[in-house]
Amino acid sequence: MLDSIPSFARLVAELSKLPGIGKKTAARLVFHILRRPQAEAEALAAALAEIKRKVRFCSRCFSLTEQDPCPLCLDPARDDRLMCVVEQPQDLIAIERSRSFRGRYHVLHGALSPLDGIGPEDLRLAELLARLEGVVEVVIATNFSVEGEATALYLADQLKKQGLRVTRLAYGIPMGSDLEFVDEATVNRAVEGRREL
Amino acid sequence: MLDSIPSFARLVAELSKLPGIGKKTAARLVFHILRRPQAEAEALAAALAEIKRKVRFCSRCFSLTEQDPCPLCLDPARDDRLMCVVEQPQDLIAIERSRSFRGRYHVLHGALSPLDGIGPEDLRLAELLARLEGVVEVVIATNFSVEGEATALYLADQLKKQGLRVTRLAYGIPMGSDLEFVDEATVNRAVEGRREL
Known part of the structure; x- marks a missing residue:
């Protein structure tokens, strides 16, 4: 029929x-x-x-945008000394919604996952390392999954070598969950309680 | 953002x-x-x-079609003496899928529902009554909901006045369910066990 x-x-x-x-x-x-x-x-x-x-990726932060660079990268009111690293654009949106972070962002487009064959060269890592001039603190906001945690540790290692302060969103976000679906208040508390790595 | x-x-x-x-x-x-x-x-x-x-409605049976009249109405292999009345095009599809009915169809596009202000004039009822020449049996396959049952009784009343044999799909289909989502074997048994109204 x-x-x-x-x-x-x-x-x-x-x-x-x-x-x-x-x-x-x-x-x-x-x-x-x-x-x-x-x-x-x-x-x-x-x-x-x-x-x-x-919609394309911003050539600086690799978030989604209709203009390049994106409005977040161009906003003069944001703090250039703070850089928040996320896995996906939707994670950036979750943090923006919580209004708890006033620095810049960098989207990795994934997390390290040796089992899936995803190594550092498959993420926007080189691009991150190339834009750290003037940055004082990097807030790592990868997901609280095994891959996200591994990526956070790897990143912390790389960034500390450059003498940067490296922080991680505070626990409080349940293990194994995706940032994208966490409520704003919890994300807010996690940003405020971020800890040294 | x-x-x-x-x-x-x-x-x-x-x-x-x-x-x-x-x-x-x-x-x-x-x-x-x-x-x-x-x-x-x-x-x-x-x-x-x-x-x-x-996609439009067939001008004869009011089912969905890309050509008018629809292939089901034009199929010379189907039995003109049998007419199956359904509420929606998806109900027709459910019956066709069961391969248990070889007559023609008529889609009412709804069921009587006085509480919602849906009376006989809101359905394709006049069009049904106008195409019953040569029809011997009308199989009423409205849904087994309150509205579907009311529509079946109303229709049976109208059709019997014209001396037609009126049947209803056999119970076996759970009360309150929509034909669209019933499995083929159950629809098949219900068509075969149809009873006099």
């Missing part, structure tokens, strides 16, 4: 590629879209077509 | 309009899309833009 509606089958197939969306959920979404006005489907299509064209 | 990436915020807002997708899930989907190749986002956008333009 659905074979005779190729555009239906195609949208189900495309939606099923998204994480957490199986064939049944995808079909439910398509029926919903078919019941809504044409303009709504077109707005979603336009937003999708637009995002990959407009 | 996200305010400075309007295309990101826009896609999150559009995705959040879909059923079962909140702001956090939407953000997770957007991060996924940003990690994937441009072609994948464009394929999804194209499928979305296409579906509302291509």
Whole structure:
């Protein structure tokens, strides 16, 4: 039956590629879209077509941005002596939401994971080391997972060699969790209680 | 932070309009899309833009189709003496999947629900009554919910006046459930055990 509606089958197939969306959920979404006005489907299509064209990585901090360098890197009100290192752009967003950090950021785009074959050269580590002039303290805010902790230790080692103060977000964030999903108050407390590594 | 990436915020807002997708899930989907190749986002956008333009209701049975009349209405191998009445196109798909019915279909696009102000004139009822020539038996496959049952009784009343045999899918499908999500074997048994109303 659905074979005779190729555009239906195609949208189900495309939606099923998204994480957490199986064939049944995808079909439910398509029926919903078919019941809504044409303009709504077109707005979603336009937003999708637009995002990959407009959003890129900032050439300084490697966070997501529509202009390069990103507004955070250009903001003159931020403290150049403080640098916060995160795994992913969504971690940066979690910290910004907590309004507890007023320095600059650097996004590694991953964490060290020898088992998955991810070494220092697969992260934006060289780019971090190249932009530390004037920085006094590096706050390491990688995730509190095994990979995130290993990355923090590796980074601390590298950075201390350069005579930098290296801190880590305070425990208080449960082990094994992803920063992205932690509530703002907890992130805030963790930033304030950051400790020497 | 996200305010400075309007295309990101826009896609999150559009995705959040879909059923079962909140702001956090939407953000997770957007991060996924940003990690994937441009072609994948464009394929999804194209499928979305296409579906509302291509898919319409069949002018005979009111199911979803890309050609009018739909392939099911035009199929000469189907039995014109049997007519199955369902609430939604997805119910038709559930029955087709069970391969237990070889007649024609009619999609009401809803069920009677006085509390929600949905009366007979809000459904495709007049269109059903206008296409019963040559039909011997009407199989009522509305959902087994309060509204679906009320619609079945109302329909049976109308159709019997015209001297038609009226049957209902056999119980066996749990009360309160939606046909769309019932497994094929159960739907098959229910079609075979349909009873006189």
